[in-house]
Amino acid sequence: MPQIAQLAATYSSQIFWLLLTFGFVFFVIGLGMVPKVQSTVDARDKKIADDLEAARAGSAAADALEADWRARENEARAAAQARIVQAKAEAARNREIALAKADAAAGEKLAAAEREIEAGRVKALGEIEAVAAEVASDIVQRVAGAKVPADMALQAVKAVI
Numbered sequence: 625m626p627q628i629a630q631l632a633a634t635y636s637s638q639i640f641w642l643l644l645t646f647g648f649v650f651f652v653i654g655l656g657m658v659p660k661v662q663s664t665v666d667a668r669d670k671k672i673a674d675d676l677e678a679a680r681a682g683s684a685a686a687d688a689l690e691a692d693w694r695a696r697e698n699e700a701r702a703a704a705q706a707r708i709v710q711a712k713a714e715a716a717r718n719r720e721i722a723l724a725k726a727d728a729a730a731g732e733k734l735a736a737a738e739r740e741i742e743a744g745r746v747k748a749l750g751e752i753e754a755v756a757a758e759v760a761s762d763i764v765q766r767v768a769g770a771k772v773p774a775d776m777a778l779q780a781v782k783a784v785i
Contacts, residue, residue, distance in 0.1 A: 756781040
């Protein structure tokens with residue numbers, strides 16, 4: 625059969641061209657393009673790893689900044705609370721001083737008013753005694769017909785009052 629006799633010649637030619645094509649593809653793609661693609665993939669992987677590491681470092685720095693900020697915020701809050709307490713104490717002290725001054729002024733006014741009242745009372749009592757002595761002297765003169773000196777009548781009225 626002639627078809628079988630041609631098989632060796634046909635297959636050997638096909639195997640030759642197959643090996644030649646695969647060899648060409650291997651050298652061009654395998655040795656020329658694959659290393660470039662592989663280096664690009666490696667560079668991309670390295671870039672991703674570096675970016676992830678930078679992100680982790682940035683996150684750690686942000687956490688440290690946040691902790692520092694919270695510490696400063698807590699210190700500021702404590703300082704503000706201390707200032708509030710100090711301001712309240714100072715306001716209370718000022719209020720006490722103002723109340724003491726007002727109380728002293730009111731006490732002085734009250735004392736002055738009491739002195740005026742006492743002076744008025746003493747003056748009124750003196751006038752009442754003088755009027756009562758005059759009236760008593762007039763009554764004694766009208767009833768008994770005797771003249772009583774003003775100083776004796778005043779002493780008598782003071783003894784009775």
